[in-house]
Amino acid sequence: MRLSVPNIPPALLAASIARPTPQIPRAAAVERISEFLSPGNAVVLTGAGVSVDSGVKAYRGKDGRYMNPNYQPIFYQQLIEDSPRGAAFRQRYWLRAYIGYSPVRKTLPNTTHYALAALQHAAVIPRLITQNVDGLHHKAIRRVWDEETIKERMLELHGSIFKVQCRHGHEYPREVFQDWLGAANPRWKTYLDDMERQGIKPKTNPDGDVVLENVSYDDYVIPNCPDCLSEGRTNNVLKPDFVFFGESIGQSVKDRSYKFIEEADRLFVVGTTLATYSAFRLLKHAIELRKPVLLLNVGPTRADGVHGVDKVEIPTGEVMRDVVREVVGGRAQYDPVLRDMLLSGVDAPPAGYGDESRAPHAAMTSGPVSPASDFREPNEALS
Template identity: 60%
Template sequence: MRVSVPNIPQSLLSVNQSANRVSIAEAIERVSTFLALGNVTLITGAGVSVDSGIRAYRGRDGRYMNPNYKPIFYHELVDETEKGQSFRQRYWLRSYLGYPSVREALPNTTHYAVAALQYAGVIPRLITQNVDGLHHAALSIVHPSPVMVQESILELHGTLHRVRCKHGHLTERAVFQDLLSAANPKWKAFADTIQKEGGALRTNPDGDVAIEHLGISYDDFVIPECPTCLLANRHNNVHKPDLVFFGESITEYVKKRSYLDIENSDRVLLIGTTLATYSAFRLLKHATELRKPVLMIDVGPSRADGVQGVQKLEIASGDIMRDVVRNVLGIRGVIDSLVEEMLSSGIRKPPPKDDDDGLEAVGQQQ
């Protein structure tokens, strides 16, 4: 089986983006005008979470910032042979060490600005490629019910915060993380040492970390049994996070709902995504085929470049979205205490550059 990591076509990587660069004031005005009439479907990517300290896959040139990035594919993770077991040991050790940085990340100013627009009904539909749950955390200010929050956001690629075994049983990630700790006391001590010393491993948006440079072997990492399967006296330690891996298809439900979200909107806004994955790019194609106005906020090359009907603004969303919300909501942004709370919330703390960063980390998704 030949499966490749999605990439932006080479012809687009060399496109001069200068024509799309705008001042902060112009960007605020253009985005505000685009959103003013409401009924907008928003599609977000990993760029939205960079200000939360979660490193993006790509830099300003559109290429992977970590040239050694080698994800595990779906068919490798679920392979029940000895080879598959080795792949799962590699995945779960790296994810075990990387998940805490995603779990502890806080929503940033863009997350809260988007939540304010959702709350006000300007953006009734949000489709995110992100698996970090930060849109949910921001929206929980106005929708304390997890069910209501979940219904308001479509996770195109799933979530890191749940784990599913091969028989379909779900386990909350916090519980699974504790099971991994109990089964691997040596690795728990290693993780505790890193945290105690204030160190951090380079974490990708999917919670995966690179640790090969430390000379670490995966061979002794123990993957726990599914607790639900054990209740039925069935042994099973084949798990995957409840997200879509490279080489895996999104569910029919998610595909249909994402199409409906585009069809039921009057216009489509894209923030922080290169649309490199086809599951996201086909939503743009669907929107343009339906002649929906499309506006994109991002920095660097994307698969949307050159697509007829797409306006693009080369600017970071964190520079403009709070002011956009104030423009669009007007007096409501002043007198509604919940809106004011959201516009006063959020961090802006992008991850520091490291030796693997070819260029400055900015808002891109896979």
């Protein structure tokens, strides 16, 4: 079996690096984006780059390459495999995800999240699609939208880290499952509690996974699904409610994402290389419908050179607040919600961000297990 991480096609990546889009002055970028959004009824498609200023690492660096070439993510087929090999993958995944979830849960929206939320509040961008599973867009807009409105106007294309589901369809809040994992693995709960008391923050991927070195996963216990037990079967094949590498999005989500594009007059793409086809096809759909498309991203993307796509190359955090002020005009002064959102948001990108495009994540060292483990992670070839 040959599994690969979605990426920008090599020929396109090479051409984009050879002929990069020039970064334009900040004032010119604000003007172009504002002119694009001012007519309203825009749909926004966001990616991991939007969450970087919140301290969440993106999958790809500023040169468009996958940032962790030596890191092997677990694929959907591996996670659900009903075999001892699949069980080993699940132990590895859930131990690392148990450690990595806490930093993601505590992450706060940044200035771009709040700028987009301000435009949502102002009805400039009534619909938003995100590839991110971190829930930060939701945190930003909850100040003014209730859960029903969020569900109606926002779509998590790849799911959410805040839910867990078993292979038979039972679903649980992630916080509940974290408690089950901690109860089943008290040594690791103590380890995680100690980390949090000491303020240690592991380097975490956008899906909540961390790298652990010199650790045995053999004795890590994954709790059984309680609803399955009540139905008379044993089942500990559970996964976060998001799309893994190698997994397809559901038809209902795909249909809804297309509908969002069709109901809008224009598409604003922010902070993504569009390496995953589930996102790239939305851009293609907008172009097929002759809708204007503007892409705001730093570095090469899969859409570079695509006819009908205008691109602005500048970090989102440098421009989006000013874009809001330009688009909403005087409302930014007298609307208390807009004023509040334009003053909100963290600005805390990961240390060294942008300098790691060819280096693997720094890894955490061993926890409360012997570093002399002979465990070997299954090795799948990645293209």
